[in-house]
Amino acid sequence: MAHLLDLDLVFVTGKGGVGKTTTAAALASVAAVRGQRVLVCEMDAKGALATAFEVGALEFEPTEVAPGLHAMSMNTEDSLREYLRLFVKIPLIGRLGLLASTFDFVADAAPGVKEILAVGKLCWEVKERNYDLVVVDAEASGHVVSQIGAPRVIADLVQVGLVRDQTQWMLDILEDPQRTGVVVVTTPEEMPVTESIELLTRLRAETGSHPAAVIANRVLPAIFDRAEQPVARHIGDAVPELVAAVGPGAGAVVEAASIIESRRAIGAEHLGRLRTAVAEMDPSGSTGEVSTPLPIVTVSELFSRAHGHRVVTLVAEALDEELG
Amino acid sequence: MAAKKAKKTAAKKAAATRSKPRRQAQTAPLPSLDPLLASREMILVAGSGGVGKTTVAAALGLAAVQRQPGRVLVLTVDPARRLATALGIESFGNTPHRIPTEAFEEAGVTIRGELHVAMLDTKAGWDELIRRHAPDAATREAVLENPLYENITGRFVHSHDYLAMEQLHDLHATGEYDLVIVDTPPSRNALTILDAPRRMADFFGSRLLRWLTVPYRSRLFTFASKPFYQVADRVLGSRFLQDIADFFVLFQKMESGFIKRAKEVEALLVDPRTAFVVVSTLETAPAHEARFLAESLEERKMAVGAIVANRVLPADLASTEASAAARDLGERTGSDGVSDVADAVATVTGDDAATVDRVLHQMATRFDDLAMVAAREADRRKELAALATTTVSVPWLHGDIHDLNGLASLACYLRGVPDGADSKQ
Numbered sequence: 152m153a154h155l156l157d158l159d160l161v162f163v164t165g166k167g168g169v170g171k172t173t174t175a176a177a178l179a180s181v182a183a184v185r186g187q188r189v190l191v192c193e194m195d196a197k198g199a200l201a202t203a204f205e206v207g208a209l210e211f212e213p214t215e216v217a218p219g220l221h222a223m224s225m226n227t228e229d230s231l232r233e234y235l236r237l238f239v240k241i242p243l244i245g246r247l248g249l250l251a252s253t254f255d256f257v258a259d260a261a262p263g264v265k266e267i268l269a270v271g272k273l274c275w276e277v278k279e280r281n282y283d284l285v286v287v288d289a290e291a292s293g294h295v296v297s298q299i300g301a302p303r304v305i306a307d308l309v310q311v312g313l314v315r316d317q318t319q320w321m322l323d324i325l326e327d328p329q330r331t332g333v334v335v336v337t338t339p340e341e342m343p344v345t346e347s348i349e350l351l352t353r354l355r356a357e358t359g360s361h362p363a364a365v366i367a368n369r370v371l372p373a374i375f376d377r378a379e380q381p382v383a384r385h386i387g388d389a390v391p392e393l394v395a396a397v398g399p400g401a402g403a404v405v406e407a408a409s410i411i412e413s414r415r416a417i418g419a420e421h422l423g424r425l426r427t428a429v430a431e432m433d434p435s436g437s438t439g440e441v442s443t444p445l446p447i448v449t450v451s452e453l454f455s456r457a458h459g460h461r462v463v464t465l466v467a468e469a470l471d472e473e474l475g
Numbered sequence: 476m477a478a479k480k481a482k483k484t485a486a487k488k489a490a491a492t493r494s495k496p497r498r499q500a501q502t503a504p505l506p507s508l509d510p511l512l513a514s515r516e517m518i519l520v521a522g523s524g525g526v527g528k529t530t531v532a533a534a535l536g537l538a539a540v541q542r543q544p545g546r547v548l549v550l551t552v553d554p555a556r557r558l559a560t561a562l563g564i565e566s567f568g569n570t571p572h573r574i575p576t577e578a579f580e581e582a583g584v585t586i587r588g589e590l591h592v593a594m595l596d597t598k599a600g601w602d603e604l605i606r607r608h609a610p611d612a613a614t615r616e617a618v619l620e621n622p623l624y625e626n627i628t629g630r631f632v633h634s635h636d637y638l639a640m641e642q643l644h645d646l647h648a649t650g651e652y653d654l655v656i657v658d659t660p661p662s663r664n665a666l667t668i669l670d671a672p673r674r675m676a677d678f679f680g681s682r683l684l685r686w687l688t689v690p691y692r693s694r695l696f697t698f699a700s701k702p703f704y705q706v707a708d709r710v711l712g713s714r715f716l717q718d719i720a721d722f723f724v725l726f727q728k729m730e731s732g733f734i735k736r737a738k739e740v741e742a743l744l745v746d747p748r749t750a751f752v753v754v755s756t757l758e759t760a761p762a763h764e765a766r767f768l769a770e771s772l773e774e775r776k777m778a779v780g781a782i783v784a785n786r787v788l789p790a791d792l793a794s795t796e797a798s799a800a801a802r803d804l805g806e807r808t809g810s811d812g813v814s815d816v817a818d819a820v821a822t823v824t825g826d827d828a829a830t831v832d833r834v835l836h837q838m839a840t841r842f843d844d845l846a847m848v849a850a851r852e853a854d855r856r857k858e859l860a861a862l863a864t865t866t867v868s869v870p871w872l873h874g875d876i877h878d879l880n881g882l883a884s885l886a887c888y889l890r891g892v893p894d895g896a897d898s899k900q
Contacts, residue, residue: 167524168761199760291524308623308718341555341875342525374841375834383834385824392819393800393835397807400800403791407845408838410788410871417875454844458759 155363155446155474156182158332159277160324162287162360164295164350165336166343170368170466174336174450175288176203177466181474183220184467187283190276193224194269194289194298200224205460221282230268237275238317263308266301267318274321277330292335292350299325299333300358325360332363337425339370339418348428351445355432362445365429366470367422369452371415374408383408422449448473506865507891508752511780512539515750517647517743518656518780522754523764527785529554530876531754531869532658533562533592534885540588541886545653548591548646552639552660557877562592569596569603571646574879582879591652595660598625600638608732614725623722637674640740647743676737750780755859757787757852762859769862781865783889784856789870792849801842809836867891 155161155178163175172193179191190213193200201209201224204216211229213221276285289295297304302318302325309315325331333354337347351362375383386393386405393401429445450469456462511518512535520532529551536549548571554564562574571593579586602619609615618624643657743749751772755765769779791797808814809832813821817832824831860866869888876882887893 169525338525340525341557345555374837379830379834379837382824382826382830383838385826386820386831386834386838389820389823392823393804393816396816396819397800397803398796400791400794400796400798401804403789403794403797404801404804404838404842406789407792407797407842411841411845414871454847 155332155334156185156187156284158284158330158363160273160285160287160331161363162289162295162299162331162333163336164289164292164333166346167291169336169338169343171291171336172199172203172288173462173466174334174366174368174470175286176200176463177470178334179220179222179284179286180217180463180467181471182284182286183217184471186219188219188221188281189284189286190221190223190282191286192222192273192288194287196224196226198224200288202459203463225269225272227265227268230272234268234271263297263301263304266298267305267321270298270301270325271317271321274324277324278320292346295333295350296353296357299354299360303358322359325358328361328363331360333360334364334366335362336366336368338368339421339425341421344421344425347425351429351432365425365445365447367425367447367449368466370422370449371411371418371452373415374411380412383412422447505891505893506781506867508535508538508781508783508865508867508889509542509891511750511752511865512654513543515780516654516748517643517746517750518654519643519659519744519749519751520656520754521659521751521768523761526754526756526761528754529658530558530882530885531752531783531785531889532656533558534876534882534889535752536590536592536654536656537584537586537879537882538886538889539654539656540586540590541584541883542890543588543653545588546591546651547588547654547656548593548652549656549658550593550595550639550642550646551658552595554594555875555877557875559594561878561882564592564594569593569599578879582883584879584883588653593646595639595642597638600642604638604641604733605729608729608736610728614728618722618725618729621722621725623718637737637740640744641736644736644740644743673737673741676734676741745776747778750778752781752783753779753863754783754785756785757855757859759851759855762855765859766862779863781867782859782863784859784866784868786871787856787868788845788849788852790849790853792846793853798843798846801839801846804835805839808832808839 161178163171163178165171165174175191179189183189191200193209198208200222201207204222206214206216206222209222209224211223211226213223216222273285273287276282290298302321306315306318306322335347335350337343347365351365354360354362387409390402390405393405397404426447429447432445448470450466450473453462453465456465518535520528520535522528532551533549533554536547539545539547550571551559551562551564554562563572563578571591573589573591576586579590605618606615609618639657639659643655646652646655753765753769753772755761765782769782772779804816807816813828813832814835817828817835820835821828821831856866856868867889869885872881872884876885
């Protein structure tokens with residue numbers, strides 16, 4: 152299972168609100184703590200990654216946020232600038248302002264262009280071996296397929312030109328299960344699990360990239376074992392006795408347990424659905440190689456904190472243990 | 476089934492013991508969305524992903540027809556499958572359909588009006604737009620069959636967002652409904668929804684689109700665009716650029732129709748008959764986004780009709796009374812032998828006293844977990860309440876809502892009559 156961190160490029164995605172950014176930050180932290188040189192990149196420029204590390208706004212130029220851990224925010228214009236410098240070799244830097252905004256517009260309109268500039272930058276870092284691991288806080292599940300699948304789209308749509316010529320080396324990286332993997336983050340809830348299952352299916356069908364793991368976040372640990380569960384449910388009948396013994400707050404204590412138990416039971420149902428769906432998927436994917444089934448890693452609900460660097464640290468600790 | 480029932484009974488009993496704070500709250504009437512539902516013609520339900528927007532939108536529709544006669548339409552974006560099944564919208568897609576009266580009767584839900592639902596289908600919506608704005612059949616077919624069409628409509632103006640607005644406009648304009656409620660698409664940056672009509676208008680009015688669509692040859696001779704063209708040509712290939720240009724030439728024929736429409740849609744957002752309902756849980760990130768959204772709405776002179784705090788924990792979990800009880804219970808249980816508390820409880824429930832002792836001890840120990848979250852939620856709630864005149868709290872209703880009964884419970888909370896919800900459960 153240490154396999155995940157042996158990859159060169161990991162895309163972290165999932166439905167909005169499941170803890171995608173925190174998970175990406177935590178995964179990058181684990182790798183960095185283990186001695187890897189890591190780049191973590193936020194794709195949507197929303198600033199959530201900066202919040203996760205409690206640092207100021209991130210830029211295209213990576214910042215070292217912890218020893219060995221570099222963080223950046225994707226920016227299509229900077230990526231284009233770098234691209235032109237590296238590949239087109241036109242010294243246009245001075246004039247690029249207007250040009251880039253115009254290009255940005257075309258890129259907005261033309262399918263895959265913006266994505267390929269972003270994904271291309273990430274692949275470039277991998278290709279140049281600037282880092283041992285590149286972790287991407289990618290787009291949410293609805294959009295990640297077009298992000299990762301951009302080189303394929305471009306290869307299909309664009310017949311000639313530099314971009315077309317360069318899709319192949321990107322595809323070589325993106326479609327190699329030893330180098331690139333997609334981590335799908337979910338919570339044990341109805342919609343996130345449903346979207347995750349759909350995404351896993353689409354990833355296999357529409358991109359050449361391989362799912363590397365599912366991370367089930369915010370899983371509630373059971374309070375009671377099987378024998379205790381029915382007994383716990385009966386406690387509600389004895390609230391007056393409890394109130395008599397420990398005071399009027401007893402009702403809230405019983406209710407809290409009932410809420411946690413009920414949430415846990417519903418979550419377990421959804422996790423079960425996820426496990427079944429994952430088990431039914433062909434683990435070998437499109438390559439036909441025999442490989443191990445997709446691992447599902449669980450991270451427990453952290454009641455103590457909900458946001459910021461402390462959470463990243465706690466999730467990193469949990470992942471560190473789970474990943475072995 | 477029996478287990479479920481027992482759980483519900485337990486929850487009810489627990490709720491009954493909390494009657495004290497509840498009665499206090501009822502001396503002043505609870506906040507209600509009834510006035511908003513009665514006074515507006517269009518309601519947009521917004522908020523970050525995963526907060527229960529779709530369910531709240533559906534429940535708002537139900538709340539409206541419970542109180543008043545009339546036709547109410549709920550336009551949802553991406554309902555969970557079970558909810559879609561319950562509403563019978565799976566097979567209807569873009570076409571609004573009425574939830575049959577029998578369905579409400581079966582569920583024991585009394586309504587006075589008609590509740591209609593439809594699901595937003597982006598692809599079909601775009602096709603419809605093209606059909607409407609295309610000047611002739613040839614343009615229409617050429618656009619619909621262009622290989623870039625799907626890709627481009629999927630991206631260039633946040634088409635989901637725009638389409639939701641567009642459909643709201645259309646459905647309201649039909650004059651068939653007293654109230655149209657739109658569940659806005661999940662978007663990480665809620666502002667894209669508000670700015671979608673303007674972006675649409677800007678896009679069609681832009682110089683770049685003009686430039687892209689001038690004939691290939693004359694473009695080469697335009698001095699200003701020459702360096703761009705050279706680079707773009709090298710990078711993307713002239714063939715691809717030509718494909719894009721061809722597509723936009725077609726699209727440009729529809730420009731005036733699109734711009735006019737986008738402006739009408741934009742006007743609708745600031746119309747006094749329109750209000751936003753911002754939904755959020757009381758977790759940090761969604762609440763932060765809700766605040767950002769509410770402030771942005773205000774800046775744009777759009778009305779924040781109400782804030783719905785969804786899936787909140789009971790406020791008394793954060794009370795000192797409760798933590799005192801938990802501490803006391805924890806100290807008295809969990810050691811060797813059976814405590815007197817466990818004995819008293821076991822006499823009532825008929826369970827093994829030693830197991831009861833263990834269970835009580837666990838309950839007491841784990842209480843702080845949730846109490847901590849409840850305390851945090853209280854802070855978030857205060858912040859959100861400052862953003863709108865009406866803030867309604869909806870408790871976590873023991874599970875996902877996927878039938879009319881569940882929606883009815885939720886509707887009761889939205890209307891400020893939670894006792895109705897208790898009798899519903």
